[in-house]
Amino acid sequence: MANGTAAEVQLVVFQLAGETYGVDINYVQEIIRMQNITPIPRTPAFIEGVINLRGRIIPVIDLHKRFHLPQGEVTNNTRIMVVEMGRVTVGMIVDSVSEVLRLPVASIEPPPSMISGIDVAYLKGVGKWNERLIILLDLERVLQESEQRQLEQGMAAGVDGQ
């Protein structure tokens, strides 16, 4: 196990619209319960708003909306997964967080051309683990793009829409 870092990835596994996703645990800062989110005007729909994370203001995005997946209900299991990448810290709303597991890199395949509507660009690959498929998110893509393009679009929509 000790030198297994190169050969396997450690994932935080979560559920989103009935599918199983995973992100590299290195990016996951913490997982908190759902809380009151303050909406921000003139932001893209997938930006739910901001929360107070022990004195820090953290934006929260809804991954359902981000990936255009069917909207789920907020339940007792709903969690905000706080991920940190570079200068960006973001909370992601997921249906539930199930476990942390290690996945051999060898078992990860490149993303198939289409997975239930979610844009392939956001995927790193698909891992197989005990007969289960785990969709690996490319967090960098998820966060970077939303920072630029989506926000501009959202702003444009916010101004002339509604």
Added chain:
Amino acid sequence: MSELDMSQYLGIFLDEAEEQLQQLDEAIVKLEQSPDDIELLNTIFRAAHTLKGSSASMGFNRLATLTHRMENVLDLLRQGKMAVNREIIDVLLASLDRLRLLKDGLAAGSGESGEIDDVVARLESVLAPQKAAGDAAEKGGGHNLTLDDIEENVIRAAQVKGFNPYEIQVRLEQGCQMKGARAYLVFNNLKDVGEIIKSIPHTQDLEAERFDDTFTLVLVSREDADTLANIVKSISEIQEVVVRPIRLAEDMEKTTRKAPAAGGGEGPISQAEGRGGENRITQTVRVDVQRLENLMNLVGELVIDRTRLAEVGNGLKARLGSEELLETLEEVSMHIGRITSDLQEEIMKARMFPIDQVFNRFPRMVRDLARKAGKEIDFIVEGRETELDRTVIEEIGDPLIHLLRNAIDHGIEDPAERLKAGKPRRGTVRLRAFHQENQIVITVEDDGAGMDPEKIKAKAVEKGLISREAAARLHPREALDLIFQPGFSTADKVTDVSGRGVGMDIVRAHLEKINGTIDIRTTPGKGTCFTIKLPLTLAINRSLLVQNGGQVYAFPLANVIEIISITPAEIQYVHRQQVVVVRGRVLPLVYLGHALGQARELPPGESYAVVIVGLAEKQIGFIVENLIGEQEIVIKSLGNFIGKIPGIAGATIMGDGSVALILDVRSLIDGLGVEANRELAS
């Protein structure tokens, strides 16, 4: 110092180095113009000395070596053994450029990249003619101990604490084999009984055995002279030790302090810097602003937890009735509350600096600009001691420079013109800072020609910033506002000073970035006064909290003029714009929800609260659903991910832990495209 330790201090070191490099840069350029300014030389020397010291202690040898050589040159200049000339200035500036290169390398994490040998050689060659003479003088055994201001200050501070200063001359035996090691032993043994604040030659030279047989130390110690002499003598191969108490002679002090005043009138500026230096050594510690910010956040959390603690207490009380333990809980939570507020205040204070830090550099600048423009100007500075938050201080310099330039260049007339207008030959520019309630007010005032609204209008029309018709409708005070339009300049001729493309629009943008406002008062023929109002700090802001659409929003109080209540019947329409008449004045109305891009329609109600905000001459009323009240809030940014949202200046955390958004009134109004009351008022 281990690698680990160093990295901890690198940030502080880089900050300080940057400050010193800037100081050196400015001062050396000044020196070229007034080469006899002793105080200026002292300032330069001190900066180089400090930089040398900190570089050496960080183990940055190239920086240390180069600054050391610079210091040698500066020392000779300071002692009058060498005169400032173009060559020396050139070499010093070249050294400075190299230092910056080294520093930038360190900042970028690539180490001390860049060679220094060539610059060191140039510095040496400047020194060469003097060195022989200097060595001879030293060999003569003359008592030529000189202390700079910093060292004197250290000594004074030590004296207060009961230490005595001594000059200790040590002569090693002829042919002593390991001179460096001996010197080290002397240092080491003396360190146990006091503190060495200076050595001649410098420690590096001692270590490298670059000295004959003699070296001199300045030591502060509680021991007496005999004890110290014995300590040194206990080391072998010491030929002779002379320990003399140092007396900081009053007359010596006077010469160093009086000289500059007579020299060039640079007194106030440089002395102030001297004072800063003294404070730093004796009383202050430099703290990373980020640290303070973190502390502030932690206190913020405490505040929130305090509130929750109180809630838990109340909940328990309701359930269990009155119990002794609960009363204790209440007491504790109250106490925590008080402490938290005090803590918050203290941390805020720790971020405050006197504005003198910024004002410092202006007298020289004003003089230079006046000379260049051929004008005669008395420059008066008031309120140097006014304190404001460091973050504000950092931002305020550039706008002020521009306003001062403006006053000199466009405001004050030529002497001949002034005489013709029946004014004194010399113009006056007054820079003033003071506190007013929760704000800092800075004014830049001149008794020059003033501004003519008609001329400004004409200029704006000519530049195509506004149509002739629109210009004709403008109120004179609104016309003044035109100078803040991008691309506007009142300059009829492009001068060296004003032709740099920095306009008043940049000034205003700068100020708004730090939640400041700028206003103009002007009387043609009499002069102009710019008034800048700034929050005491960027971190905390007095706000008016309102509720709208289930959310809490904060209006910066600086923008709020008044709050009124209106009934739906009072709302009228002008050009499809909702307005209300307040004391005879037509005020445009906007529903806050609409301004934020949420709901367009007003919710039904019998009366509405209207927050009237003002930006210079514009006024506009925001209809809100509920008023909550005034509160001090801590401003936090929305972060990189969300970035800049029009209409929103940031967020703050409320007492219950929830997040409220802070409104950015200017961009809120700009986003609406409401012509405010410009058009409507006419």
